[in-house]
Amino acid sequence: MHRALAISELLIHILREVYNDEGPNIRQGIKDIARVSKVCKTFRDPALDFLWRDIDSLLPLLRLLPLEIQEEHGDKARLSKVLEDFKSPERQRYNSISSRVRTLSFSEPHEPIPRSLINDIVDYNIFLTPRVDVLRLRISSETGLRLLPALITPELTDMSLSFDENLYVFGRPLDLGDLIKSVYMTIFRCAPKLVHFSAVDLHEALPFLSLTKALGQDYLDMACLQSLTHASFYITAVSLPQVLDLTSQLHKLEDLTIQVYEKPFEEIPRLSSFTPETFSSLKHITFDGSPDVISSIFSAFPANRTIQSAILRMHGLYTNADIALVLLGVVSAASKESLQKIIMTSVLSSNDLGQWDADSGFNTHQFTLDIHAIEPALQFQNLEIFSACLGVPLYLTDEDHLRIAQTWRSVQLLYLSSIVQRVVWTHKPPASIASLVHYARYCHRLKALGVCLDASTKASVDACMQAVGAYENISETNLSLPSPSIQMVEFGPSWLECNFDPVQINSLAKAFTRVFSNLAACRACRTEELGVPQAAWTWMKVQTLYEYILFTNPDRNVNTLRSAWKLRLFSKWTSDYGKDYEEVALAAPGSSVEADFDDVRNAEAFNQIMYKTARDELAKISKEHDIM
Numbered sequence: 001m002h003r004a005l006a007i008s009e010l011l012i013h014i015l016r017e018v019y020n021d022e023g024p025n026i027r028q029g030i031k032d033i034a035r036v037s038k039v040c041k042t043f044r045d046p047a048l049d050f051l052w053r054d055i056d057s058l059l060p061l062l063r064l065l066p067l068e069i070q071e072e073h074g075d076k077a078r079l080s081k082v083l084e085d086f087k088s089p090e091r092q093r094y095n096s097i098s099s100r101v102r103t104l105s106f107s108e109p110h111e112p113i114p115r116s117l118i119n120d121i122v123d124y125n126i127f128l129t130p131r132v133d134v135l136r137l138r139i140s141s142e143t144g145l146r147l148l149p150a151l152i153t154p155e156l157t158d159m160s161l162s163f164d165e166n167l168y169v170f171g172r173p174l175d176l177g178d179l180i181k182s183v184y185m186t187i188f189r190c191a192p193k194l195v196h197f198s199a200v201d202l203h204e205a206l207p208f209l210s211l212t213k214a215l216g217q218d219y220l221d222m223a224c225l226q227s228l229t230h231a232s233f234y235i236t237a238v239s240l241p242q243v244l245d246l247t248s249q250l251h252k253l254e255d256l257t258i259q260v261y262e263k264p265f266e267e268i269p270r271l272s273s274f275t276p277e278t279f280s281s282l283k284h285i286t287f288d289g290s291p292d293v294i295s296s297i298f299s300a301f302p303a304n305r306t307i308q309s310a311i312l313r314m315h316g317l318y319t320n321a322d323i324a325l326v327l328l329g330v331v332s333a334a335s336k337e338s339l340q341k342i343i344m345t346s347v348l349s350s351n352d353l354g355q356w357d358a359d360s361g362f363n364t365h366q367f368t369l370d371i372h373a374i375e376p377a378l379q380f381q382n383l384e385i386f387s388a389c390l391g392v393p394l395y396l397t398d399e400d401h402l403r404i405a406q407t408w409r410s411v412q413l414l415y416l417s418s419i420v421q422r423v424v425w426t427h428k429p430p431a432s433i434a435s436l437v438h439y440a441r442y443c444h445r446l447k448a449l450g451v452c453l454d455a456s457t458k459a460s461v462d463a464c465m466q467a468v469g470a471y472e473n474i475s476e477t478n479l480s481l482p483s484p485s486i487q488m489v490e491f492g493p494s495w496l497e498c499n500f501d502p503v504q505i506n507s508l509a510k511a512f513t514r515v516f517s518n519l520a521a522c523r524a525c526r527t528e529e530l531g532v533p534q535a536a537w538t539w540m541k542v543q544t545l546y547e548y549i550l551f552t553n554p555d556r557n558v559n560t561l562r563s564a565w566k567l568r569l570f571s572k573w574t575s576d577y578g579k580d581y582e583e584v585a586l587a588a589p590g591s592s593v594e595a596d597f598d599d600v601r602n603a604e605a606f607n608q609i610m611y612k613t614a615r616d617e618l619a620k621i622s623k624e625h626d627i628m
Contacts, residue, residue, distance in 0.1 A: 052100040059111055061128055064097055066090045079120035094126075101129045104151065105136040108144040109164055118147045131155050140164035142173045149186050156191040162200035181207040188225050197225075198232040202261050206235065206242040211249045225250060232257035237268050237293060244271060244300055248278040256282060258297060259313075260289035268293055271300040279305050288313040291322040298329030307334040309341035309385075317352050317392060319366050320373040327376035334380070341385040342377055348391040367392045371400040374416075378407050387415040387450075393429070394452060398463070401435035401451070405442040414439070415450035417490060429453055432460035433511065437467040440483035440515050450490040461507040468514045482517040489522040491539060502585035505538065509545035509581065513553075519546060544588040545581060552579055 037047035055061070065079055121128065128150045129135075135156060139145055144167075163180070173179060187194070188211065199206075211225060228250050233243045237260050247256055262268075282305055287294045294312055310330050314322075323344070330342065374388055386408065388394060394416055396404075408414065429452045436453075439446055454460050471481060512519060522543045551570045577583045 048097070049100050052097060054103040055101060056105040057111055058104065058106045058113070058128070061098055061101070062113070062117065064094050065117075065126075079117065079124060079126075091126075095130065098127075098129055099131045101132050103134040103136075104129050104132050106151070107138040108140045109138065109166065112141075113143065113147065115143050118143050121150050122146060126150060127153060129153065134158040136160045138162040138164055140166040141171065142167075142176070142179065145179050145183055148183055149190070152187055152190045154190065154192060157193050158196040159187065159191065159194060160198040160200075161187070163203065165203055168203045177204075177207060181209065184209050192227060194225060194228055196230040196232075197228055198234075198257075200234040201239065202234065202236055204236075204238075206239040208242050209246045211246075226252060229253060230255040232259075234259040234261070236260070237262050237266050237289075240293075240297065241269055241271060244274070244297070248274045252281055253279070254281055255284040255286075257286040258288070260287075260293045262290060262293065268296050271296055273300055274302055276302045278302060282306070283308045284311075285309070286311040286313070290314065290316075291318060291326045295325050295329040298333045301333035303332060304335045305333050306338040308338055309343075310334065310339065311341075311343045312345070314344070314346045314390075315349075316346070317348070317355070317367045318346065318390070320369055323369060323373035323388075323390065324376055327374065331376050331379055336380055337382060339380045340383060342380070342383065343385065343387045345387075345389055346391040352391070369394045371396055371403075378404070381407055381410075383408050383411055384445075385413045386411060387413065389415055389417055389450075395429045395431075396435075396452070397430045398432055398435050398438075401431055402438045405438040409442050410445055411443055412445050413448045414443070414446060415448075415490070417450040417452055428456075432463040433508070434460070434463040434467040436489070436515050437464060437471060437481070440481055440486060441471055444480055444483075444485060446483070446486050448488040448490070449486060453491060455491065455508060456504070458504070458507065461504070461511055464511045465514070468511070482513065482515055484518050486516050487518055487520045489516075489519065491522065491524050502582040505541050505545060505585040505588070506581045508542045509549055509585070512542065512546040513549050516546075517550075519543070522546075541585060541588040545585050548573060548584055548588070549581060 034047075034051055037044050037051060039047075067079060130153055132151065132153055133155060135151060135158070137148065137151070137160065139148065139162070161183075168176070184207070187197075188209070229252050231247055231250065231253060233239075235243060235258070240258075240260065243258060247253055279301055285307060287297055287310075289297075291314060294314070312326055312330075314326070326344070327342075330339070369390065369392060373390075373394065374386075377383070377386060396416060404414075404416075431451070431453050433453050433455050435451060436449075439449055468481060512522075522539050524539050547566070548570055552574060573584055573587065577587070
């Protein structure tokens with residue numbers, strides 16, 4: 001063996017390359033690292049560390065335990081009694097392997113364990129994973145509940161616990177409520193380093209869990225769960241009081257997620273208000289449920305919590321009043337100075353989308369939102385991110401956009417878009433592209449913008465150019481047009497009757513050169529997914545022509561990055577068309593006309609490149625601000 005392999009850091013680096021625990025080759029990586037562990041003593045321990053570090057089943061550990069087959073008990077396997085001796089070779093051997101496990105996933109419904117084995121594990125006081133950091137558990141029986149303490153260790157920092165429906169249906173013990181409460185308290189008592197905790201129980205109400213020591217109790221440490229900073233609960237509405245009562249006792253809690261599944265005819269319980277000392281460390285919240293549920297949760301919070309971000313997820317179709325109710329809850333709980341991010345989403349089912357069809361006979365006018373839906377959020381003037389992708393149209397006027405731009409001057413990502421494409425056929429958005437000028441003028445940190453505008457008419461472009469001219473005539477020393485900060489514009493269902501009109505494309509591209517100096521991508525919001533790809537292709541044309549116009553005017557201070565293939569194409573267009581931009585608009589990518597390129601294949605490839613550019617740019621900007 002080469003002497004270099006005796007250097008532990010180098011050996012670990014090599015073994016990490018051998019053991020590929022991601023992708024399709026994970027099984028081969030396991031086989032390879034198992035073979036390496038048998039090469040020599042130098043390789044054994046580091047290779048076994050990789051092999052046992054993350055396991056997705058409890059069975060490999062159980063196979064390490066020595067068994068005794070007792071025929072008089074129907075060939076039932078029992079643990080060997082030698083495990084009673086802590087110093088026995090069998091127990092030492094098991095500990096040498098199990099202590100390498102750092103992450104364990106155990107789903108009892110998929111790998112049931114005989115009750116006799118679990119009884120022996122409990123009786124012999126065996127810690128199955130003495131140094132585990134991360135546990136992912138799904139429990140489906142009383143036997144699984146009894147096993148759980150054997151997996152909890154003081155080293156545990158991250159735990160996810162899910163209770164399966166079978167626990168409540170098949171062989172339900174009479175004292176199930178007490179058993180579940182005992183499991184929670186065992187976790188809280190035995191895992192003082194726990195930082196992340198997640199619980200899923202969609203079947204019955206959680207027990208009330210007090211972290212303070214009751215009279216006569218000497219086993220509950222006052223420091224219980226005081227390292228916990230991230231908590232997540234997926235529950236039914238009836239468990240809301242218990243979850244809020246528990247989390248209000250966590251003095252270091254920074255991140256709270258509550259997803260509420262509302263059963264049919266289930267009432268939302270009345271929640272008590274908490275004292276001003278509670279939730280004082282909370283920074284990030286994610287609430288998932290109906291507007292009534294989310295509003296109810298906020299009603300229990302004390303005012304002026306130093307919350308920095310709020311992610312609010314709703315399911316179904318809602319009105320202005322519903323959305324405003326949720327945002328008023330944020331206003332009642334969060335400090336105006338601390339809140340920096342609000343993300344609102346609405347998940348639409350196929351039935352919800354079906355109601356927008358022309359022949360559904362359903363009146364969708366009530367679900368067309370306007371400024372009144374998001375008006376409460378305008379009280380947070382320090383917002384850096386606001387996203388309201390609510391699934392239904394959010395139609396704002398130019399005056400509304402001006403008010404938003406003047407209020408949220410620090411915003412960096414702003415999305416006011418919609419995914420319901422079909423509604424635009426009968427009801428155009430009232431705002432013109434002049435609204436882009438407002439954001440370029442007032443929002444000097446804005447990087448990505450998602451809006452629903454009417455860009456299909458000459459009047460819309462004229463309004464934009466008039467706004468640019470009016471702004472440039474103002475005697476200000478700090479002019480911000482064209483905007484150097486805006487890199488991405490995502491349009492809602494803005495242009496269905498485009499027909500690749502070169503005059504309109506040229507007008508829009510020229511307007512963009514007056515508004516943006518660093519635009520890297522513009523795209524239409526999900527039109528290609530909803531069967532109307534023409535809008536997406538048209539915006540690709542506008543983006544390409546915008547860059548070409550800047551390319552032909554070298555005096556402009558342009559920051560847009562260009563790749564080599566784009567430079568070659570622009571050079572060719574310069575020799576073929578010069579500054580005849582309407583001809584370039586016909587040749588620009590996005591058109592389905594064969595004459596635009598040498599062959600259809602090249603045209604399709606170019607379209608894909610442009611679309612991928614827009615998509616990647618959006619992903620990059622969004623990832624920088626942690627919203628994806």
